[in-house]
Structure formats: structure tokens, C-alpha cells
Amino acid sequence: MNDAAAAALADAFPERSVERLTGVGPSWNGANETVGVAFADGGRAFCKVAVDGDGTRIARELAVLRYLAAERPIAVPDVLAGDPDATVPYLVTAPAPGRELLDLWDELGEREGGEADRAALLRRVGATLATLHAERFETHGEIVGSDGRGGLALDPAPWPDVLLKTIERTREIGTSERLGHHYDAVVDCVEANRDRLRDAPAALLHGDVAMPNLFVVGAGTGRDREAEAGDGIAPIDWELAHVGDPARDLVRAEDQLLNGFDERGPERYAAALRAGYAECADGLPAGFAARRPIYEVVRMLGRSGFVDQWTTYVDEPMADLVDRAEAEMEARLEAV
Known part of the structure; x- marks a missing residue:
């Protein structure tokens, strides 16, 4: 289990158990790491962590997702949790629709x-x-x-x-x-x-x-x-x-x-x-x-x-x- 993602998920969901983390394919951005999350209760999510500790990108994405979700005509994944100020900044979203x-x-x-x-x-x-x-x-x-x-x-x-x-x-x-x-x-x-x-x-x-x-x-x-x-x-x-x-x-x-x-x-x-x-x-x-x-x-x-x-x-x-x-x-x- 990826240590950074595990720490983020423990912070965001202290009462939920993670069954496994999965890869999501190659990324050309070495500053972030994203994993698929399978919770023990059957829930699914995606967790992105800023491995360089810079929460700027997480703050930006979190703000835009919430902005677009507020009755605007662009479908985006639901935000489940996020903290750009955490020791390891993170964003957790539901799977994308479609x-x-x-x-x-x-x-x-x-x-x-x-x-x-x-x-x-x-x-x-x-x-x-x-x-x-x-x-x-x-x-x-x-x-x-x-x-x-x-x-x-x-x-x-x-x-x-x-x-x-x-x-x-x-x-x-x-x-x-x-x-x-x-x-x-x-x-x-x-x-x-x-x-x-x-x-x-x-x-x-x-x-x-x-x-x-x-x-x-x-x-x-x-x-x-x-x-x-x-x-x-x-x-x-x-x-x-x-x-x-x-x-x-x-x-x-x-x-x-x-x-x-x-x-x-x-x-x-x-x-x-x-x-x-x-x-x-x-x-x-x-x-x-x-x-x-x-x-x-x-x-x-x-x-x-x-x-x-x-x-x-x-x-x-x-x-x-x-x-x-x-x-x-x-x-x-x-x-x-």
C-alpha cells in the first residue's frame, strides 16, 4: 500500500477500512501520484496525493471541482475529501461518471x-x-x-x-x-x-x-x-x-x-x-x-x-x- 495515499485515506476516512489500492496507469507528472481505492465496505474512490508536499495543485483542483459541481452544466466527479494543507496534500473523489x-x-x-x-x-x-x-x-x-x-x-x-x-x-x-x-x-x-x-x-x-x-x-x-x-x-x-x-x-x-x-x-x-x-x-x-x-x-x-x-x-x-x-x-x- 502506497504510504502517502494510505496516510491521506486514514486522515480523510478514519472509520473506513481500505481493502486495496490499485494503479491507474502511467502519468507524466512526477509531482503527484493517483491510486484507485477499494474500501472494505464496497465503496470505490480515487486518491491523488502531492508527493512533493506542494498543496497548490490540490487546492486548485478542489476549488474547481466544487465550483463546477454547484449547478453548472459540466459533469465532474464528486469530491469525497480533500486537504491541500495536510502534510501530504490530498484529494479524494468518487469515480468519474460515464x-x-x-x-x-x-x-x-x-x-x-x-x-x-x-x-x-x-x-x-x-x-x-x-x-x-x-x-x-x-x-x-x-x-x-x-x-x-x-x-x-x-x-x-x-x-x-x-x-x-x-x-x-x-x-x-x-x-x-x-x-x-x-x-x-x-x-x-x-x-x-x-x-x-x-x-x-x-x-x-x-x-x-x-x-x-x-x-x-x-x-x-x-x-x-x-x-x-x-x-x-x-x-x-x-x-x-x-x-x-x-x-x-x-x-x-x-x-x-x-x-x-x-x-x-x-x-x-x-x-x-x-x-x-x-x-x-x-x-x-x-x-x-x-x-x-x-x-x-x-x-x-x-x-x-x-x-x-x-x-x-x-x-x-x-x-x-x-x-x-x-x-x-x-x-x-x-x-x-
Whole structure:
């Protein structure tokens, strides 16, 4: 039994016995550890602990989950317990509603007509992002917790500065410094484009729209029937949430959901994601086309900072991946 998780669960549920802890798959964030929990009474949960002792991410995720659960139209897991100030900060949630998008995506790929079904799923993801981004704020900022009135407490700052802080966080959780100079290049790009970024809308962003973080709520894929009440996408893992430009979240979602190391996924899928967003929001985020190239540069850090992790998914020598990342970063910087 993981000692940190066991300590957190004993603090949160002193009268409940834990039968076992289970792994939840690989994570590229070494600062946290998440385990599945099977209680002796038959209950199930997930426990996330900040193994580095920094409760900032736990406080952020706890605040966002409670904010969204308060009658807002985004399905999220129920919070069972959480303490960002504990010796080992922790968050315990109920299982997410629905079925993991990644599992359904793989299953659909083996069916006749699966491409259309996959596109329908991506439209639902786009609509869910648009619904999330409808939560607007007067200022951009880092989420630091709850405000005590059911809202979110922000550390306000101009959007370029908030974006730079997210870049710092990426470096903190990154697993490789092999391409550390890419962080400097991205920071320089943001600084050089402050005027293009400054007037972006201020919306609630998820910040990590990857398939393992999305669960499909409702039966089927929605391709051949009308949407039903409760249909949608339930996101988990809100620790990177912040208030910023919705265009950044949409660019990141497309990249994480569809693209490879330096290859883009099928355009029909990207178009479905954007179409679902546009239908729900009456268009793409304001300034999407103008700011997209900047966010494409920022997204390269998802390769550069984790190039060692990518070697487990791309069957090529590290040196080749580094060369490809260098070329891709140069091309993206030129596109700005």
C-alpha cells in the first residue's frame, strides 16, 4: 500500500477500512501520484496525493471541482475529501461518471462506421469545452482556491503573464531537460507577442484535455440519434486549470487528442472537434486564428519537456526524437 495515499485515506476516512489500492496507469507528472481505492465496505474512490508536499495543485483542483459541481452544466466527479494543507496534500473523489473516452475510442476504431462515431464523440468534446469556456471572468489569473462564496479565488494577472506561469509549471513537472532551451524560446515568443495575447477573453480553462482525462456520459456516441439530457463529456484532473484564453484550451485539446510527436491527426477529426465547439458557442473563440500559432509553439513543450517519456510511445532512438523536436520547434516559431 502506497504510504502517502494510505496516510491521506486514514486522515480523510478514519472509520473506513481500505481493502486495496490499485494503479491507474502511467502519468507524466512526477509531482503527484493517483491510486484507485477499494474500501472494505464496497465503496470505490480515487486518491491523488502531492508527493512533493506542494498543496497548490490540490487546492486548485478542489476549488474547481466544487465550483463546477454547484449547478453548472459540466459533469465532474464528486469530491469525497480533500486537504491541500495536510502534510501530504490530498484529494479524494468518487469515480468519474460515464466511460473513459480512450476505451471507447479504441473500441470504435474496430467497428464498421467507427470513423463517423469517433467524429461524433469529438463534436461532444468540442461542445463540452465551449460550455466550460462560457464561464467568463473579469480578469485572467491563476486559480489559488475557493473564494468562500462558491466561486474561484484568483491571483489576477494579464493573460501573457498567466501563460508564462503555466510554462513555468510545465517545466516544474517536466521529466527531461534535454531540450531545456526550448522553454527559453517559448518564453521569448510569448514576450514578443504580448500585444496579440493581451486582449484575449478570460474563461475557465481545463488545461489538460487528454483522452484519459475525459469520460463519455450517456449511451452510444450520438451519431445517429438526438442528444439526450445528461449526454456530454465529464473531464477529470483539473489541477492545471486556470482563467485564460479559450483559444489556448482548444488548440491544446486538438493537439493532445489527435496529434503525435510531430505528426497531425486526421483533419476530419480536428474539424469535428471545432465544429462541436462552434455549434455550442456560436463560433470559435475570438481571435482563434490569430493566436493559434503562438499556442502551437507553447504546445511543443509537451514534447520537449517529456522527450524521455515519448520514447516509450515512439519506437525511435532518443537522438532522433531530439532532432525532430528541434526541427518542429523551429518550424512553429517561424509560423508565428
